[in-house]
Amino acid sequence: SWGLEVPLMFGQEGFAETPTLKRSNAFPIVAEECRAVREAVGLLDITGFSRYEVSGADAETWLDYLMAGKLPSAGRARLAPMLAPSGRLKGDLTLINWGDGTWWIMGSYYLRQWHMRWFNDHIGEGEQVSVRDVSDDWCGFSVSGPNARKVLASLTHQDMDALPFMGCGTVDVGLVRARVARMSVMGELGFELNCRAADHITLRETLVEAGAGHDMREVGYYAMNSLRLEKSFGIWSAEFMQAYTPGMTGMDRWIDFAKGDFIGRDAAQKEKEQNTAPQRLVTLEIDAVDADASGYEPIWRGETRVGYITSGGYGHSVGKSLAMALVSPDCAAPG
Secondary structure, eight states, X not given: OTTOOOOSOOOOTTOOOOOOSSOXXXXXXHHHHHHHHHHSEEEEEOTTEEEEEEESTTHHHHHHHHBSSOOOOTTEEEEEEEEOTTSOEEEEEEEEEOSSSOEEEEEEGGXXXXXXXXXXXXXXXXXXXXXXEOTTTEEEEEEXXXXXXXXXXXXXXXXXXXXXXXXXXXXXXXXXXXXXEOOOTTSSSEEEEEEEGGGHHHHHHHHHHHHGGGTEEEOOHHHHHHHHHHTTOOOBTTTBOTTSOHHHHTGGGGOOTTSSOOTTHHHHHHHHHHTOOSOEEEEEEEOOSSXXXXXXXXXXXXXXXXXXXXXXXXXXXXXXXEEEEEEOGGGOSOO
């Protein structure tokens, strides 16, 4: 991912995945990794997420204009759609308010230069705002699953029960001081732990040792894809991209039209009021035997093409082949 190696799955020593358009020999490994997250706890390296630090006297005002959603209060995080003036998507981001005057924007690692250009282009003359790409300075792990809190509780003197969903703060995890947010892209009780790059190996070793008594398993991005599909969680470059609008993708539910002006407000409000989104994002169950959809397969109703797959895979927890898709509005009702 943009020059960074990320784990797809954790096979036994000597294992090699066989390339195929069908389900590969990694299928049973991914199934075990998914089971670990749903039933115990999984450890996913999230170094491959982008992180931008925003600070300065005008940081809050600048972010409120840049982002289409409501800003999080101190010690909280929020999903943050970002729009172009045309009302189309410019990012599906996470905005974190650390409560110390600094904010983090988190997103897709491979969009770092693109997003930094956008940020810098929209800092007005005289605005006291600093935006730094700190993606290379910070690494991290996601700890997700029913036992996630137990693992962290064994490593810190702080009360992990007190951290609410989408809450954030500084937590001492073993000997590592981490910036932690309670959220997970895999749809389970989860915590995203961000640490300095120099502490990355130490943090992993600390978590693996503590997780051994809670059936922790290291998991890769194949498992993450399966788990997020089961929850209908979209990702950038698949369900979300700059050709799509909030109404098409369901991102409009995160837009705060009650706040002041923001980039793309007029176009997004017009789409919502006039209900003009040409397609809607849905989740499909696919009748498949040994192969799964991956993206851009056409969807037909009779002789008419009514949409296309944005991403797909196998939902190991539900035992179904799944896909997300953009379809005509008249095809978007459940069933």
